Amino acid sequence: MNRMTELKHGLEEAWHSVAEGWRQLRDRATGALTHFSPGKSPSVRDTGTSEGGQFPAATWALLAGDVLEDDDKVVVRLEAPGLEKEDFDLEVRSDVLIVRGEKRYDRETTQGRYRVRQCAYGSFHRAIPLPVPVEADKAAASYRNGVLRIELPKSEHARARRIEIRSA
Template sequence: MLDSLKQAGKNIGRDLSRTWENISEGWRELLNHSSEALTQFTRHKSEEHDEHDAGDMRPTFPRWSLLAGEIEETDKEIVVRVELPGMEKEDCHITIDGGMLYLRGEKRFERTTQDSTYHVMERAYGAFQRAIPLPRNVDTNDAQASYKNGVLTVSLPKLGGEKGRTIPIS
């Protein structure tokens, strides 16, 4: 009986150790893959003050959220896609400067009724800015942007975008 209790204790310890390793690995992967996408949202000072009034029933919004994106490179262009759910294209502004694409905008909170209570609030609202490093120099004069289904797509032709070639050695 004592031996089986000792073995059970060892098994529990080993299982807890594996669980902790998996949780740690998951957090490292999350931070590694999303650190650039983690974006701070700021609210206007008047909204922050109003939010803490005793009679106000508005939820407390998160100040950080993920703006997931991707950068794709072809022979001729760099394509940047960023998910901006719940935003209008008029609320997005793009600037390219010094090898960086700067995206700024504002995600507005709109409440349709005042007689409800939020139990979960995981969406961030407010103004944000995100800097995305570009892997190559781009032609800003021919850049194009579109917004469809909550995804902003910016197409940036590469400068000197000719395809690489293999040079034979003589």
């Protein structure tokens, strides 16, 4: 029976390890998981099959991002490969940055067929909570190498101030 107890203990440890890994993945990816709504983009067909059936397109994808705050500004970096700067629409509402866009489908080849399709296409939007009030009218954005970078100056009352102590 001792061997059976060891086996049970080993399986419990393995299960807890896998469960913890999934929990961490879910917690880290929750904010980055973005829904893509196929709409204006033409549907994608698998022309490599004799049936010519519809190939299911992914409708969820990760748009990973970072939010950095320093004394004067908030910087949001969003990884969004395969788009052009014209594909984005940015807006600040209250203390939330809203990023909208559309990723259009471009077929790589006219021959063959897809065996794996994990890229999502269509319109999307992400709401990114900002840690402090910002001056949206002074924001600046750039898009380079698949990374959208938005700099949002902090509102005057949200900026850090150094207080000097005077002698009495």
